[in-house]
Amino acid sequence: MIKLDNISKYYYSSNAVVPALKKIQLEFNIGEFVAIIGESGSGKTTLLNIISGVDTYDDGELYYNGEPTSHFDAKDWEEYRKNKIGFVFANNNLIENYSALQNVESSLLIQGIEVHKARQTALDLLDKVGMSDFSGQKVAKLSSGQRQRLTIARALAKNTDIIIADEPTANLDSKTGKQIIELLSKISKHKLILLVTHNYEGVESFVTRKIRIQDGQVVLDIPVEQENPTETAMISISEPTSVPTSEPTSEPTSEPTSETTSEPTSESDIIISTKKNIIPIKSSGSIARRFALMNLTSQRQKSTLLFTFMLLTAIVSFVFLGIIYSNQDDVRTRSYDKSIFYHEDMNRIAVRHSDGAEITKTDMEFFRSAAHVKIADMYDYANDINYYSDTDYKYTYSMSYDHNGVLAEVRTLNFLNEDHFMKSASAIGEDDLRAGVLPTELYEIAVYSENADIIGTTIDYYFTAKNIWGVTQHYFTTCKVTGILKEERDQIYFSEKLCSMLTVGLSKNTYLPLRYDYTVDEKRYKGSAAPIPIIGEGLEYKQIRGTQEFFMTTSLHPIGKAELSVLLHDDYGLTYKTTIYNMEIIPEANEYNSSQFFEFSEQFFNELFPQGSPQASLYIDDYAYMDGVLSVLKEQGYEAISTYSTSAIKYIPEKVKERMSTIYACILILLFLCIFEILIVVSFLCIKSKNFTLLKYMGMDFKTAKKITYYELPTYALAASVVVICTVIADKICGIGYFADLFKYFKIYSIIIYFAYNIFIAIITSFLFNRYLHRKMKKELI
Ligand code: ADP
Ligand code: MG
Numbered sequence: 052m053i054k055l056d057n058i059s060k061y062y063y064s065s066n067a068v069v070p071a072l073k074k075i076q077l078e079f080n081i082g083e084f085v086a087i088i089g090e091s092g093s094g095k096t097t098l099l100n101i102i103s104g105v106d107t108y109d110d111g112e113l114y115y116n117g118e119p120t121s122h123f124d125a126k127d128w129e130e131y132r133k134n135k136i137g138f139v140f141a142n143n144n145l146i147e148n149y150s151a152l153q154n155v156e157s158s159l160l161i162q163g164i165e166v167h168k169a170r171q172t173a174l175d176l177l178d179k180v181g182m183s184d185f186s187g188q189k190v191a192k193l194s195s196g197q198r199q200r201l202t203i204a205r206a207l208a209k210n211t212d213i214i215i216a217d218e219p220t221a222n223l224d225s226k227t228g229k230q231i232i233e234l235l236s237k238i239s240k241h242k243l244i245l246l247v248t249h250n251y252e253g254v255e256s257f258v259t260r261k262i263r264i265q266d267g268q269v270v271l272d273i274p275v276e277q278e279n280p281t282e283t284a285m286i287s288i289s290e291p292t293s294v295p296t297s298e299p300t301s302e303p304t305s306e307p308t309s310e311t312t313s314e315p316t317s318e319s320d321i322i323i324s325t326k327k328n329i330i331p332i333k334s335s336g337s338i339a340r341r342f343a344l345m346n347l348t349s350q351r352q353k354s355t356l357l358f359t360f361m362l363l364t365a366i367v368s369f370v371f372l373g374i375i376y377s378n379q380d381d382v383r384t385r386s387y388d389k390s391i392f393y394h395e396d397m398n399r400i401a402v403r404h405s406d407g408a409e410i411t412k413t414d415m416e417f418f419r420s421a422a423h424v425k426i427a428d429m430y431d432y433a434n435d436i437n438y439y440s441d442t443d444y445k446y447t448y449s450m451s452y453d454h455n456g457v458l459a460e461v462r463t464l465n466f467l468n469e470d471h472f473m474k475s476a477s478a479i480g481e482d483d484l485r486a487g488v489l490p491t492e493l494y495e496i497a498v499y500s501e502n503a504d505i506i507g508t509t510i511d512y513y514f515t516a517k518n519i520w521g522v523t524q525h526y527f528t529t530c531k532v533t534g535i536l537k538e539e540r541d542q543i544y545f546s547e548k549l550c551s552m553l554t555v556g557l558s559k560n561t562y563l564p565l566r567y568d569y570t571v572d573e574k575r576y577k578g579s580a581a582p583i584p585i586i587g588e589g590l591e592y593k594q595i596r597g598t599q600e601f602f603m604t605t606s607l608h609p610i611g612k613a614e615l616s617v618l619l620h621d622d623y624g625l626t627y628k629t630t631i632y633n634m635e636i637i638p639e640a641n642e643y644n645s646s647q648f649f650e651f652s653e654q655f656f657n658e659l660f661p662q663g664s665p666q667a668s669l670y671i672d673d674y675a676y677m678d679g680v681l682s683v684l685k686e687q688g689y690e691a692i693s694t695y696s697t698s699a700i701k702y703i704p705e706k707v708k709e710r711m712s713t714i715y716a717c718i719l720i721l722l723f724l725c726i727f728e729i730l731i732v733v734s735f736l737c738i739k740s741k742n743f744t745l746l747k748y749m750g751m752d753f754k755t756a757k758k759i760t761y762y763e764l765p766t767y768a769l770a771a772s773v774v775v776i777c778t779v780i781a782d783k784i785c786g787i788g789y790f791a792d793l794f795k796y797f798k799i800y801s802i803i804i805y806f807a808y809n810i811f812i813a814i815i816t817s818f819l820f821n822r823y824l825h826r827k828m829k830k831e832l833i
Contacts, residue, residue, distance in 0.1 A: 052212065052243065053079045053102060057111035060097055060267075071097040073267045074111065081212060084239040086254050086275075087247045089264035095247045096217055098264065102245065103136040103215045104128045125829075133161075133750035137206030139199070139216040139235070145190045146742050148350050151177060151201050152186040158208040160341050161751045163334075176204040180234060189349075196227030203234055209750060214238070216246045225253065232257055339758030342746070346763060353739055357732065357764070361771035364728045365809050369775050371717040371724075372808065373793030376801050377675070378714050384706035385699035392694040393435040393518040394472040400669040400677070401431050402684055402691040409663040414689075415477065421683055423676040424669050429477035430547060431666035432519075432554035436473045438543060439513040443468040464525070466515065473514070474542055475550040487534035490546040493586065493653075497534030497544040505532050512543075513643075514553060520583055520647070526553065527643035548662065552586055555660040565595075565634075565649065566614040580647065584659070587650025595634045596650040598642075611636050617659060668694075675795035721808070729816045736760070736820040740827060747828045756828070757821040761814070768813035772806050 060072040071094045079085060079102075089095050100106035101113065104123075113120045115135065123131065138144075145154050155176050159169035177183045180200040185193060193201065199219055206214050216235060220228030228250070235244055236257035248254050251261070255275065263271035347354050387395050402418065403410070410429050418427035428434055444466050451461040476490045476497060486503040490496050496510070514526040530545070566579045587596050595613065613636050619628040651659070669691075671680050677693050684691035743756050783791035797805070 052081055052116050053077075054114040054117075055102070055111065056114065058101060058108045058113060059110035060094075060101060060106070060108050071267050072101070072108070075267075075269060077262070077269060077272070079213075079243050079245065081243050082240060083260055084236055084244045084258045085246065085260045085262060086251060086258040087245060087262045087264060088249070088251050093264045094267040095264050097267075099215050099217050099245060099247060102213070103138065104131045129752055133209075133752070135211050135213055137209045137211040137214040138748065139202045139206050139214060139219045144745050144748060145198055145201060145205070146745050147191045148189060148353075148742075149345070150187050150189055150349065151182055151193065151197075153345055153349060154190060154201055155204050155208050157342070157345070157746065158205045158749050160338055161746065161749055161755070162209070163338060166341060173204075173208065176207055177201075179207070180204040194227075195222050196224075196230065199223060199227070199231045200234065203231070203238075205749070207238060211242075213243045213245070216244060218247050218249065220248065220250065220253070225250075228253060335752070335755040336758060338751075339755050340762050342755075342759045343762035343766065346742075346759070350742075354767075356735070358767050358771060360728065360732060360735075361764075361767040361809070361813065362774060364724060364812060365768070365771040365775040367724055368721060368808055369779070369790070369805065370793065371720050372801065372805055373790075373796060375714055375717045376796035376798075377793060378710050378717075379796070380674075380677075380696070381702075381707070381710060382674075382693075382696045382699050384702055384710050386701045386703050387695070388698050388700050390518050390698075392698050393437075393516070395695065395698070396670065397674040397695045398425075398671045398677075399434070399694045400671065400680065400684070400691055401666055401694050401697075402669055402689050403431075403666040405688065405690045407665050409665055410667045415667065417687065418667060418669050421669075421680060423671040423673070423680050425672050426474075426478050426668075426670040428474050428668045428670075430473075430475040430550035430554065430664045431668040432664070433473040433475055433545070433550035434668040435518060436514055436516040436553055437466070437469050438471050438473055438545070439466055439468065439515075440471075440510060440543070443471065444513055464513070466513070466525075469515075471541065471543070473550060473553070474544055475547045476544045477547055479536070479544055483537055484534045485537040487532070490533050490544060491548075493546055493548040493552065494528055494530045495533045495546045496530045497536055498532055499536040499539050499541075500532075503535050506535060508532055516553065519554070523645060524583070524647060525645050526585065526648060551660075551662045551664065552656070554664075555584060555656075564616050564618070566616070580649075582649035583647050584656060585644075585648050585650055586653045586656045590637070590650060590652035592652050592655055593632060593634050594637050594652060596637050598644045598646060598648045598650075600645050673795050679798065725808075725812050725815075728812050729819060732764070732816045733819045733823070736816075737823050740820075740824060743824050744828060753825055753828055756824065757817075760817040760820055760824075764813035764817045765810045768809040769806065772809045776802065776805075 055075045055077045058072055058075040059070065062069040062071050075098065087095050087098065097106065101108045104120075107128075115131070120127075120131070146157065149157065152170075152173055155173035156169050159172055160166070164172065174183065174186060177186050180203050182197060182200050182204060185197060190198065190201065199222075202219070214235070219235070220231055223231060232246075232254050235246065238244075239257075239259075246254065246258070256277070258275050259277065261271065261273050261275050262269060382397075389395065392399070392401070404414075415427055415429055418424055444464060447463045447465060449461050449463065450458055453459050453461075479489065479497065481489060484497065487497070487506045498505075498510075509529050509531050511527070511529050514528075515522075515524065520526075528549075530549075534544075536544075563582055563584060564579055565582050566577070582597070590596060595615070613634040615632040615634045617630045617632065618626045619630075669680070671677065674693075674695070677696070681691050681693065743759075746756055746759075747753070779790040779794045782788040783794060
């Protein structure tokens with residue numbers, strides 16, 4: 052079956068050619084047990100290497116089953132080694148951190164045998180070589196004799212016709228060595244065994260042929276007569292088993308019984324277990340997966356180290372990706388312009404219907420139920436109005452000449468604290484009250500107080516709306532406490548009516564020009580103004596009242612007739628309806644209110660301006676969620692904007708620079724981390740790559756071998772990323788930590804990028820390591 056025809060082999064060193072084999076003529080057949088002897092350096096190993104396809108020959112031809120092999124390419128040799136040759140060497144090339152069972156199993160798995168079948172066959176084979184008691188033992192803990200038995204079991208697992216044994220007993224004591232030779236002879240009946248030995252006496256009684264090599268030439272080739280080679284070789288005799296069927300997968304494997312002995316059983320059993328022509332039923336992918344899994348459990352240290360490294364990368368990349376994401380929105384690099392939304396709050400959203408319809412209770416319910424929305428206030432415009440309680444303002448007095456030239460004391464109002472903005476009662480519910488009721492009437496409020504007795508008492512407030520009324524206007528009124536808040540907070544909740552009233556000119560497309568027409572000293576005067584309408588007390592239906600200051604500054608007489616035109620505008624600012632009311636102006640307006648306010652009777656006011664609000668204010672828990680909340684609102688058909696991002700218009704160069712350098716620094720760090728991790732892990736894997744060479748030698752092709760790493764590393768990376776994300780989520784649930792803070796900025800796509808980054812590194816690492824492995828496997832066949 053194997054024929055060497057004039058085979059020569061030369062080794063080339065730097066300045067000489069060493070002929071290792073010279074014109075070898077040999078032929079071997081199934082059933083032979085050949086002892087090859089000779090001095091050290093005579094060429095025995097070279098001969099075996101050529102027969103096993105581990106090394107190439109330079110001259111002549113090697114025939115396998117009559118077929119020449121000189122045209123074989125690397126892949127053909129790989130197939131040849133994988134399928135035709137079983138190896139048993141002195142340095143037994145076992146995978147140290149695999150168990151005995153896993154070593155044999157590996158060989159079967161590489162052939163594509165299904166997992167359960169492989170396990171069973173491996174157990175049987177271990178039984179055959181007397182190793183069943185040690186199946187779970189790590190190879191590193193086995194004695195040299197046990198290792199050699201295991202090597203044989205593994206060679207048998209490959210189920211080849213030819214077994215190459217290069218000094219298999221070299222490292223064994225003579226007794227153990229003899230057992231190994233016995234074991235080999237026992238299986239030689241249906242195989243060709245080529246055994247290189249230095250101890251011919253020890254094998255003489257088993258072999259069928261003796262070959263001596265000297266200086267690369269065959270100097271002796273004689274048959275060795277055995278009285279009854281097979282019987283002699285039997286160690287223990289068992290009943291002949293059934294004839295093997297041709298369908299290996301359906302074959303029942305002999306269950307290892309409880310009284311399994313350590314003694315090898317009969318040869319025929321071995322033949323059955325390793326029947327020829329096993330059809331591989333596993334793809335290289337699933338084989339690789341199996342090995343990846345096996346490595347995970349059997350190479351704890353390596354797995355732990357790799358995982359730890361991936362975990363570190365996952366943590367560091369989380370932090371720096373998080374910093375990038377937190378800087379993604381450039382809103383912080385722009386300065387805030389208060390002209391549209393006076394109340395500067397990063398977490399505020401202004402929301403309305405696209406058709407301008409009023410916000411309803413249903414809308415409010417939806418807003419409140421939306422994720423991340425903490426507060427929903429139906430009256431958005433009022434949220435830009437400052438209110439001042441007694442600690443927020445102060446009067447100062449000075450002497451000054453009034454408009455009549457009389458020296459008089461002048462009182463000046465100073466607003467000290469502009470931090471308080473109105474909120475309407477719609478932003479709270481009955482649940483928020485400890486006592487009393489929600490404010491409903493115009494001047495009612497809900498406040499926090501330790502003392503519930505303040506219900507029914509009154510508090511004075513000033514209001515300013517600098518972007519709406521201008522900087523000089525303020526409104527003054529006295530409010531009555533109706534509700535006490537449960538939670539301690541600064542915020543005062545005003546009635547919806549008051550919020551509506553103070554913003555009414557804004558919320559409706561209404562414009563109120565007021566034309567005066569009055570007579571003083573028989574002279575007619577005319578004037579006009581654009582008043583800010585408010586509700587005044589004690590007015591009849593169509594009476595209006597201007598503020599004292601207004602009449603003072605305009606020098607107009609406070610009594611007379613007035614024509615009020617109410618102009619309704621469309622969305623483009625065009626007037627589409629004008630209604631003219633004949634009004635009567637009466638004096639004595641509230642002295643505290645400054646300029647341009649005109650008081651209307653409540654009835655007339657409500658007729659002109661229906662209550663309600665076309666725009667609500669929402670406050671979310673963090674600006675990081677702004678985009679998410681806005682898109683949810685937009686999906687529901689609302690128009691929604693971040694008041695902050697809309698008002699932050701002008702870029703601040705230093706902040707822009709700062710943001711860009713932060714982003715660049717993070718990108719650089721991530722790049723560096725990527726390179727660093729790849730270098731470290733690839734180096735680490737290269738150091739630990741011996742197992743791969745062994746797997747290759749056990750018949751695994753490179754295609755499968757590289758898949759192992761492609762499964763292993765990305766799985767670690769994925770697991771590490773999942774661990775980080777889960778930890779962060781746990782952190783978020785249990786209390787706010789630094790990670791959870793960054794996690795706010797992670798959206799679905801950022802999580803995908805995060806995973807991709809980590810898995811990408813793992814894939815690149817696998818790729819680079821596999822390139823190294825490819826070179827290494829090519830170079831060292833064994
Ligand atoms: P044996 O196994 O009989 O001890 P080998 O087959 O290993 O002998 O070696 C035969 C000859 O070939 C020796 O002279 C050895 O030095 C030489 N040789 C073996 N392998 C190589 C090699 N890879 N490179 C160069 N010379 C080698
Ligand atoms: Mg040798």
